Amino acid sequence: WGDAGHYAVCKIAQSYFEEDTVVSVKKLLPESANGELAAVCSWPDEIKKLPQWRWTSALHFADTPDYKCNYEYSRDCPKDWCVTGAIFNYTNQLMSTSENSQSIVHYNLTEALMFLSHYMGDIHQPLHEGFIGDLGGNKIKVHWYNQETNLHRVWDDMIIESALETYYNSSLPRMIHELQAKLKNGWSNDVPSWESCQLNQTACPNPYASESIDLACKYAYRNATAGTTLGDYYFVSRLPVVEKRLAQGGIRLAGTLNRIFSAKR
Ligand code: DCM
Ligand code: DCM
Ligand code: DCM
Ligand code: ZN
Ligand code: ZN
Numbered sequence: 001w002g003d004a005g006h007y008a009v010c011k012i013a014q015s016y017f018e019e020d021t022v023v024s025v026k027k028l029l030p031e032s033a034n035g036e037l038a039a040v041c042s043w044p045d046e047i048k049k050l051p052q053w054r055w056t057s058a059l060h061f062a063d064t065p066d067y068k069c070n071y072e073y074s075r076d077c078p079k080d081w082c083v084t085g086a087i088f089n090y091t092n093q094l095m096s097t098s099e100n101s102q103s104i105v106h107y108n109l110t111e112a113l114m115f116l117s118h119y120m121g122d123i124h125q126p127l128h129e130g131f132i133g134d135l136g137g138n139k140i141k142v143h144w145y146n147q148e149t150n151l152h153r154v155w156d157d158m159i160i161e162s163a164l165e166t167y168y169n170s171s172l173p174r175m176i177h178e179l180q181a182k183l184k185n186g187w188s189n190d191v192p193s194w195e196s197c198q199l200n201q202t203a204c205p206n207p208y209a210s211e212s213i214d215l216a217c218k219y220a221y222r223n224a225t226a227g228t229t230l231g232d233y234y235f236v237s238r239l240p241v242v243e244k245r246l247a248q249g250g251i252r253l254a255g256t257l258n259r260i261f262s263a264k265r
Pocket of ligand 3 (some may be wrong): 080089206
């Protein structure tokens with residue numbers, strides 16, 4: 001996602017934090033966040049091109065084999081070097097360093113929190129598990145209405161931008177408010193299953209990656225080959241997918257952080 005998507009995911013997550021999570025997150029946030037996780041959720045995108053952070057740039061996605069339309073950790077996350085592995089890794093870092101444990105390695109838990117929050121958003125963007133051959137849609141040049149772009153950017157930014165302009169008076173807070181309302185109404189029965197993790201695990205990103213490539217094949221790649229002009233039909237039919245993924249990302253980030261910080265009490 002672009003900045004708006006990450007902001008929405010983290011803002012939704014914040015409203016589902018349990019008390020321990022509110023306290024722990026507040027302690028870990030940098031000054032610049034002003035007490036708001038959402039303010040720093042795009043930080044991993046800001047730094048990923050800097051020489052000292054280039055190693056993080058592959059952690060934003062887990063490309064999958066062309067036209068397979070499925071995801072497997074061992075195949076698509078070699079040496080844990082992908083978004084799913086990063087979510088496990090930063091969860092483990094946040095879990096491991098409790099105040100009374102003598103750990104040899106001192107992780108930067110402020111960075112761990114910001115990476116975990118960002119990557120939990122990205123794993124829900126369907127094309128972040130897109131095909132390796134087209135770099136998750138980056139190589140597929142399309143028009144978004146009359147604007148030249150690529151299919152990846154349509155899903156990172158353009159659908160959200162157009163939704164803001166068309167339905168929300170260009171106000172991201174209004175769009176987030178609408179997603180919060182859907183979470184209390186149409187999606188309320190789904191929220192418990194979204195936020196829970198199987199087998200008493202703290203983080204369970206593998207199913208989220210599987211959902212993403214399934215959605216990429218059914219909605220993102222569908223009728224969007226190179227040179228296509230995407231317009232009203234694509235926008236109206238794909239926006240619900242984007243909205244649901246942002247909401248799921250928020251709920252699952254909250255669930256994961258709640259499990260991490262209640263375990264550390
Ligand atoms: N795990 C990890 N890093 C690995 C392998 C496993 O952090 N390279 C963690 C993730 C799971 C736990 O170990 O919480 C068990 O993983 P699984 O049973 O899914 O292999
Ligand atoms: N991306 C991806 N798969 C790739 C390469 C990139 O999903 N193989 C994502 C990461 C960014 C976007 O595409 O969200 C643009 O990548 P970059 O910033 O590296 O140009
Ligand atoms: N796995 C791994 N490294 C991790 C987490 C998981 O190698 N950090 C692999 C081994 C697990 C498989 O993913 O058995 C499926 O994970 P899950 O338990 O989330 O389904
Ligand atoms: Zn992206
Ligand atoms: Zn990213």
